[in-house]
Amino acid sequence: MNVIVEREKGLIQLEQRIDELKEQAAQQPVDMTAEIRALEAKYAEIQREIFGRMTPWQRVNMARHPKRPIGSDYIAALDQFDELHGDRHFRDDHAIVGGFAKLNGRRIIAIAQDKGRDTKEKVYRNFGMASPEGYRKVLRLVQLADHLGLPVVTFVDTSGADPGIGSEERAQSEAIAQSLYELADARVPLVASIVGEGGSGGALALALADHVLILQHSVYSVASPEGAAAILWGDAARAEEAATRLKLTSDDLLTFGIVDEVIPEPIGGAHRDAAGTIARVLDAVDRALDALIPIPSVELRDRRYAKFRRIGAASP
Amino acid sequence: MNVIVEREKGLIQLEQRIDELKEQAAQQPVDMTAEIRALEAKYAEIQREIFGRMTPWQRVNMARHPKRPIGSDYIAALDQFDELHGDRHFRDDHAIVGGFAKLNGRRIIAIAQDKGRDTKEKVYRNFGMASPEGYRKVLRLVQLADHLGLPVVTFVDTSGADPGIGSEERAQSEAIAQSLYELADARVPLVASIVGEGGSGGALALALADHVLILQHSVYSVASPEGAAAILWGDAARAEEAATRLKLTSDDLLTFGIVDEVIPEPIGGAHRDAAGTIARVLDAVDRALDALIPIPSVELRDRRYAKFRRIGAASP
Amino acid sequence: MPMPEWLRLRRAQPVPVEDAAQWTKCPKCGTMIYRPDLAANLWVCPTCAHHFRMHAFDRISMLVDADFNEIGGELLPGDPLGWTDKVPYPQKLARDREKSKLTEGVVCGFASIGGHPLALAVMDFNFRGGTMGTVVGERITQLFERARERGLPCVVFTASGGARMEEGMLALMQMAKTTMAVRRFHDDGGYYISVLTDPTTGGVSASFAFQADVVLAEARAAIGFAGRRVIEQTIRQKLPENFQTAEFLLEKGAIDMVLERNVLKDTLVRLLDYGVGGKRPANGRNGAAVPAVDAIPPAESRA
Amino acid sequence: MPMPEWLRLRRAQPVPVEDAAQWTKCPKCGTMIYRPDLAANLWVCPTCAHHFRMHAFDRISMLVDADFNEIGGELLPGDPLGWTDKVPYPQKLARDREKSKLTEGVVCGFASIGGHPLALAVMDFNFRGGTMGTVVGERITQLFERARERGLPCVVFTASGGARMEEGMLALMQMAKTTMAVRRFHDDGGYYISVLTDPTTGGVSASFAFQADVVLAEARAAIGFAGRRVIEQTIRQKLPENFQTAEFLLEKGAIDMVLERNVLKDTLVRLLDYGVGGKRPANGRNGAAVPAVDAIPPAESRA
Numbered sequence A, B: 001m002n003v004i005v006e007r008e009k010g011l012i013q014l015e016q017r018i019d020e021l022k023e024q025a026a027q028q029p030v031d032m033t034a035e036i037r038a039l040e041a042k043y044a045e046i047q048r049e050i051f052g053r054m055t056p057w058q059r060v061n062m063a064r065h066p067k068r069p070i071g072s073d074y075i076a077a078l079d080q081f082d083e084l085h086g087d088r089h090f091r092d093d094h095a096i097v098g099g100f101a102k103l104n105g106r107r108i109i110a111i112a113q114d115k116g117r118d119t120k121e122k123v124y125r126n127f128g129m130a131s132p133e134g135y136r137k138v139l140r141l142v143q144l145a146d147h148l149g150l151p152v153v154t155f156v157d158t159s160g161a162d163p164g165i166g167s168e169e170r171a172q173s174e175a176i177a178q179s180l181y182e183l184a185d186a187r188v189p190l191v192a193s194i195v196g197e198g199g200s201g202g203a204l205a206l207a208l209a210d211h212v213l214i215l216q217h218s219v220y221s222v223a224s225p226e227g228a229a230a231i232l233w234g235d236a237a238r239a240e241e242a243a244t245r246l247k248l249t250s251d252d253l254l255t256f257g258i259v260d261e262v263i264p265e266p267i268g269g270a271h272r273d274a275a276g277t278i279a280r281v282l283d284a285v286d287r288a289l290d291a292l293i294p295i296p297s298v299e300l301r302d303r304r305y306a307k308f309r310r311i312g313a314a315s316p
Numbered sequence C, D: 001m002p003m004p005e006w007l008r009l010r011r012a013q014p015v016p017v018e019d020a021a022q023w024t025k026c027p028k029c030g031t032m033i034y035r036p037d038l039a040a041n042l043w044v045c046p047t048c049a050h051h052f053r054m055h056a057f058d059r060i061s062m063l064v065d066a067d068f069n070e071i072g073g074e075l076l077p078g079d080p081l082g083w084t085d086k087v088p089y090p091q092k093l094a095r096d097r098e099k100s101k102l103t104e105g106v107v108c109g110f111a112s113i114g115g116h117p118l119a120l121a122v123m124d125f126n127f128r129g130g131t132m133g134t135v136v137g138e139r140i141t142q143l144f145e146r147a148r149e150r151g152l153p154c155v156v157f158t159a160s161g162g163a164r165m166e167e168g169m170l171a172l173m174q175m176a177k178t179t180m181a182v183r184r185f186h187d188d189g190g191y192y193i194s195v196l197t198d199p200t201t202g203g204v205s206a207s208f209a210f211q212a213d214v215v216l217a218e219a220r221a222a223i224g225f226a227g228r229r230v231i232e233q234t235i236r237q238k239l240p241e242n243f244q245t246a247e248f249l250l251e252k253g254a255i256d257m258v259l260e261r262n263v264l265k266d267t268l269v270r271l272l273d274y275g276v277g278g279k280r281p282a283n284g285r286n287g288a289a290v291p292a293v294d295a296i297p298p299a300e301s302r303a
């Protein structure tokens, strides 16, 4: 059960009421302006109440909202995309989609985690949880970007890396470690956008970047709230409590210097204006690239080193 | 049926006769010197007949002789060996054994194809036929050698790469191609020794080297004689004919400039003096390293390029 | 340099005159197809979309913008092993030359595709099953060397039964030779795309086919290391239908894309375009910023 | 620098005085073992060879030739999130400090092993389950940075439940920070050996544990990314006995060697020795032969 979806139900009913009234007003000579105004005021009030000051747990639910734009929506909004498949060794992991792309005419390598939309797609995409082959695909695409001098743009949205038997058998740890290792010294600009859930090492493996963006209601966390609750208290049901403590909201992350920029969402969340939200994210990515591309490769990597070096350092 | 093993049978009987006579002579006062001499002369004659001028097919059988020293025998003869396992992604392939080693006190990375000796070991080693993971282990060890500045010493003995379903599923072609690719520009000296069968691309993947040694009766071939016969005439039984045509003996290979040095074997083949043969191979490897190590890395690779560049070039 | 005669002819008349009146049968669905129609449809069966193996000249004609500047065409195979089986090797070569109108199993040269200048190699199964002997190895090597000198991307269409038995170990060593050339090309910043067409196996598959930055395959092409027959004999069981197809390899993560022939050229143009103008730092593997053999202009200054 | 007090004490008396009179029970076979005997046997059960988790001080004492020059010991954890669950985070830290005699989950410093000078880090499960927070990340990072400056090899013993929840994203980011340090160390020619001890999971497993040139593991150590419980809950079935053990990982190709503790030191000495005096060409990734941050002496001139 998604708490945002639940709370949205009343709003959606109200929206329908308003629409009906407006239609009636157009067809009948009766003046319903006052009624409509009243309902609209109420609508705005409830909206403020629900979305004005969201708790961390509500943010988590917003980040998981079934209508929230997912990885493939960002990919689809690029000027051009040519998907490249596979890790060259074992499998093409559908949880991660990557390839050549153009963003405002600029050639890039784009990589997205994709949770899938309907049930069939979710299964095909393994709910956005990547297996080792997914991270090895990332590594390979980053090497390609490095070779051709193309910037890397990632879209992060995962509850975490796949925790299945096969993933452990094929060295999930090694795959994530090597994806990080490749990003650490890539000679090209790296821009990551946390567009949904940023869950643990499975998200970080795509988010070690020169510029890290986050959508206002996205979360980025050391573990999923359920996972953290299970680890801390042996009780995944205490996820809400964990979410509160983990400081996983965009404001917290900006304060800690873990993200570089927060992209505002429309009231009600990104899905209330998916196209607009996606455009704002891509625009921010583009501006970040404008700033990063002129930096010489050695300096770029020195800055990247310094950026992560500072986090949790003794004397900040 | 191994034609060398068959032809050896008479010799082994004769050897036993001579030993028996010698024992009798030691215990009895009768003079058997003449008889022993006669048998020894006969022995030498048969030996000359069998081994004096071996056909290519006999060489193939010698290279496959069940008592011929195998990869692990060469590894065991090194001063020191610390095996490193695995491709870091999927499996440890037992057909290829590799790790840190010392040869005459010199630190090296040693890699051997190993066919196994008894049935159980042969199965464990997959008869020396490597899977993609084996070639990816080679790649990884060559990268390690490159990083630490250690020379790479390989011992080649395989009928070819594993032709199973799993190997195709996990991209055998890619694995061999990438092993070659890594050796092509490794910044350290590479010395390969063809100690048994050098079968096709599965052998070459360990034999792209600055100095390639071959034992006198080893063979190194574009395909196994059986494979070539199947390809050419759809009839693997015509392997002997294929062996003759393929020019796969050490003399042929030296003439063509495909190997750099032929190590003589004792009469009767390497297994008649395994320890001595192994010592001679290792000694030749050591001498090759003496010559290669002083060469600056860039020049070393330029020479390697030129060496392979010449083979089958328009104007040699 | 003037346009080669064969390219001019193919442009004027996609099917060589002597074959033009013929009908051909689709090996997949059995449909009888008029050859000029087949040519006009990029040698794809209009009924079942089966991709016919293409002649190198047709492939090049289909791809390049205008001219094709062949290199290595003067390199002709010798008979290093003095090979004879049913017939002497030189006779086989002569027969294939006659039949295929090719001098060897690969055609290499410089051209442009969609405005992108590039080095292009196209293998042809009609000549000794596309097997790699010394001439194929040498032509491919020269192409990568010259592409490296000129700072051009390289596109190679593979179609090969593997190493050529009749040239023995000299054929096998072409795997090493071409690998060296591809590696140098890459280390100096070169961009390489391989396109695996039906069939790509053995020594070609296990060398330059799988050393590209981007590995494409034509739909339903057979691709693998060991031949299907060899595997069936080894494991003594029937293989699944899609085993070793391009689609199978895509699922197994081995290749980047599978393409129907009718979108191949456009895709290739887009892929070439991604490689243009990137800010490529020097690889530096060869030390103090000096490429090992000779200098190439930086990527930015390329045409 | 003088030998640290704890090392002098462990050398004189392998089991801390306050615990010396105790007996302990082997969790594997149930044998009661006199603690000084257990210490003398490298904390390996004499009955079933179970490897007890070792205190970092004991591990260092077992390994180093003489002195141990600690660095980063002055770095102490703060409470960046103002974390409280059952008890406030600072109380947990104080309790672990008291119990373990450690200031954090890793001890880092310089020493020599079998005559080989090196940088050494030893994690300890006794402090917050070896979880990586900012101090663990910072100490590891400083160790790699200083090892890089000095041109010394680096050996890291891991033991960790993953990232430390109580420090939230600051803990997770230590994966990125340590990775940057390991990568720079490696790109400048550094030689890094990791030794995975029981347990090595989560964020430590998915960063520096698996970024070493050589990855070793202690016999029967539990190693994995996801915790066993998480996997069982996800797949709703029991896992095989050897799942996520060192031996399982060896078979799956993920690690180089599995070692019983009694041969660990000798093996480590040999492995360090292989890395000495090799003729290492400059990596050159950072351009004109100048390392990005500051110069280190070439490998040949190292101690």
Ligand SMILES: [Zn+2]
Binding pocket: C026, C027, C028, C029, C030, C031, C045, C046, C047, C048, C049, C050
């Ligand atoms: Zn058809």
Ligand SMILES: [Zn+2]
Binding pocket: D026, D027, D028, D029, D030, D031, D045, D046, D047, D048, D049, D050
């Ligand atoms: Zn016990």
